[in-house]
Amino acid sequence: MRSDSGSVGQEGLSFIAEARREQIKKAAIDTIVELGYAKASLAQIAKRAGISKGVISYHFAGKDELMEKLVVEFYVAGAHFMLPHLEAETTARGVLLRYIEKNISYIGENRHAIVAISDILLNFRDADGSLHFGHDGRNELVEAVAQILREGQEKGEFGDFDPVVMGSSIRASIDMVSAALHADPDADTAHYARELTALFDRATRKDPS
Amino acid sequence: MRSDSGSVGQEGLSFIAEARREQIKKAAIDTIVELGYAKASLAQIAKRAGISKGVISYHFAGKDELMEKLVVEFYVAGAHFMLPHLEAETTARGVLLRYIEKNISYIGENRHAIVAISDILLNFRDADGSLHFGHDGRNELVEAVAQILREGQEKGEFGDFDPVVMGSSIRASIDMVSAALHADPDADTAHYARELTALFDRATRKDPS
Amino acid sequence: MRSDSGSVGQEGLSFIAEARREQIKKAAIDTIVELGYAKASLAQIAKRAGISKGVISYHFAGKDELMEKLVVEFYVAGAHFMLPHLEAETTARGVLLRYIEKNISYIGENRHAIVAISDILLNFRDADGSLHFGHDGRNELVEAVAQILREGQEKGEFGDFDPVVMGSSIRASIDMVSAALHADPDADTAHYARELTALFDRATRKDPS
Amino acid sequence: MRSDSGSVGQEGLSFIAEARREQIKKAAIDTIVELGYAKASLAQIAKRAGISKGVISYHFAGKDELMEKLVVEFYVAGAHFMLPHLEAETTARGVLLRYIEKNISYIGENRHAIVAISDILLNFRDADGSLHFGHDGRNELVEAVAQILREGQEKGEFGDFDPVVMGSSIRASIDMVSAALHADPDADTAHYARELTALFDRATRKDPS
């Protein structure tokens, strides 16, 4: 059912309920973009969705579940978008450059939502105060890049460097594009993609000794 | 000590008051590190300082002033730390690599505070909802790096790239070290410094064509 | 009842909400009568209403709105009560004496609320420190009386005096009845009405020269 | 020393202490005039006096004592001012008209302080919520006027009216002049004195039947 449709909806929910959930998620993103995570209260989200506060509690176990869903679905959709492009590449260098390029494309095409997602990532904390999307999630993303780099080093395509540090730098630079879009929503993402692919192509290249 | 040093303490305050202010600022940083900015209430800060809530209001005009002080004093101290090293360099490349290295040193030596400072930067908002330390502050830092890069390009030390994108990538990579320290407080910052200077040395180098 | 009457209730609110608002307004008046404006906190009002503090914030935008509503609705209702009686009079003297009499009647019938209303008038201040119901409101009431007096002077019904000073004295004397009721809730308002109409009938009469 | 000087200061206090007390009282009046009773905190009063908050607590048992002193001393001084003029009159009518005239004079000469005094009278409450200067004080003033009126009625100088109601009206009208001064600090008090003496002369006169 779900698995072949690409849908991120939940099993066993009526269309009406599913539509409501989507409406609420959209309103939540709009609210966070506008007011920031800290002031994005359920009341504000409900107001923007044109519904009553209680509805949100009805459809989601709580504010936390709503936030979690927003982030996870954003990343799942991102993976769906990027994977085909990466699988078409044959070299590690090709995969890396395409990864950077398409990741920035995805950010550019979701420049509205990305602002909210970043805000949630940095602020959503569990009851004990620890970041809900802490280092595990972050490490996972870095590790995916590091793996590409390691493979390239083994194949002799890349030079000598710490793949984890390089991977972290790449991720940080990609995420920086989100921040740049926040500052200037009309920024040219293709320009960032060109510059960053060139930057990290040089940075990962074998020394021309 | 205070009066003749580069200390950021305020003139005209008694030693007792100054000590209390320092104690409160330290407690504020500890609290933010532990609970995050959003949950770092005056009550929590006071609890960690072992004082009553009202004391904070007595020594600071309000929570906002306290937060502002934390950030500004951190950056002022950072500039004090870095400037002498940069002025000792004669080439743009030297300045850039030293900038990266010493910035990471400063982060490493303040690995505790940096977590709180980052959190404040990303979350402290004015009454109108806009980030108090918004893009102006961020751009200022990027622009300082971009200026180094531009000079190097003019002198023929660096290759061809957009200095603003490169500068943003450098800043993002340096800030990434803070995040890495948050995940692993015992991380080897010198290793990060070596890897990142090498990375951006390659990335900014003239094409060997 | 509500919908077709001159009621001051708001349209578009459910009966439950309207009932709660009335209950809160009543509790607010009771609280102010008992403790005075300065100590009439939302907590005290809620306590007397037997509800939680938050309910007041739910039904009113804030304490200020609640206070404003109390005063405005009291005056609107007062005007509704008095106007028909004044319109039935044909002479300025008749209007004046009826104004005094019926105003005191209204006070007598609302002897409880009037205490709170007076307290609000004298103490409710805006954020800038100025009285919310300042001299403009007061002058309006005085001016209404002064206008009656001026007309009577023009028609030759009254003697020679400054209508603003006389009007102020009349208003002050009427308001004094409120204070008297505060001291002795069982005071005979009809007696005050008789004495004050006679007093100002003599005071405004043409000299019998 | 003190007892024959007419001073209202306290026995056994050094000149320094007495001067401090006067300074604090003056600052208190200024503060209440400017901010209103409710916002006239000890901190504000101390600020205007150029001293520390604790000094007030040192010289006065508490805020309440300070407020009490301000009011009582104002009335004592008022009696000092008025008595000689009243004792010079030989008829009840003369005493009444002089009372009104000189009372308004006193208000006019203390138009600054009177604003604060009125504010205290209306807002200073005891711990149980009751007005500290409640009906007893008010009644005392009214009763003084009523006594003049009764004597005049017994001597046949005045007509037939309830002396308490008439006395209340007179007091209310005099106090109204304070309010008028609050609205317009440059108001012509002599004009008010002329109009109100004439008004109550007519109102108390024997019917010319």
Next chain:
DNA sequence: TATGAATGAGCGTTCATTCAT
């Protein structure tokens, strides 16, 4: 005497959550 420092209670307000309808 006078001070600056500290306290602790109370303020108005916001908010995630619960629940009867």
Next chain:
DNA sequence: TATGAATGAACGCTCATTCAT
């Protein structure tokens, strides 16, 4: 399903008062 109503805790802040120095 959806709603409006209510809760109760926490928030930043103010203040009269206390007290060691």
